[in-house]
Amino acid sequence: MAAASALALAVLPSLAHGRQATLTAQLKNYGGDGAYLAVYLTDAKGAYVRTLWVSGGKAKYHKHLSDWYRLSAGDAQRLTGVTGASVGAGRVLKVTAELADALIDAGYEIRIDAAAEDMRDSPSETRVPLSAVNAGKPQACKQYIQSLSFQLP
């Protein structure tokens, strides 16, 4: 029972004691149409925990966010309340998410998959360990995003 409630705390961070984290992703001028982005959380074993945000509303393109699409396949709620428009080249995406204290410094990672039409898919555009020392430090990404940083209050 104790194990089950600990799991519930980790999986449903919004119900647990948590803090409002802010993620900021600055996109590169990659010279293409608006990017589809999936921001999600994985645990210490690399397993999917939950989706924090998905940019880009056309479901037929979501498979190009391939790691997220595969890992989150079992989560019927993955798009509920966390979708927005695709993000243009050079623009900034800001996401706020309630993160339980238990997730910080516990091997969890913030991951982003990115894709834009006629350009390469970039699964795991970045993987940033969710640790207190990383907070506020811009992290380099691969193809579409110049840098990602997150703030913990």
Next chain:
Amino acid sequence: MDWKDIHRWLGLTAGTLALVLGLSGAFLAFVPVQQAWQAPAARGDLLVATLVSRVTRTVPGAEEIRRLPSGAIVVFSFDGDQPQASYVDPADGRVLGPWQASVLPRWVKNLHRTLLLGDAGRWGAAGIALAVG
């Protein structure tokens, strides 16, 4: 304003938009031709496994191989942290030169599809195409 004015302005507006769709479509039809000129097409009987083994020999960090509408083959890879995209010769995997998603065809494609007006423009473009047809 009498019927003649309505006829004139409706005709000029719809006609201009139809002309834009026609010209942009004609431009897009030549994009695969231009790609074919830049790189040879893969033969229809080329096995994917063969192509993969050729490409991994010449582009060690290959992550994705894409066949363009012209049949040309583009390989995506990383050189350290730098994302790379190159045309390769499907016959031997030789790297032919860099590939870049070009900006002009992208803009023309959006013009052709949506008149640069997003999803509302899609319906407008479709309506004009239907009216012409």
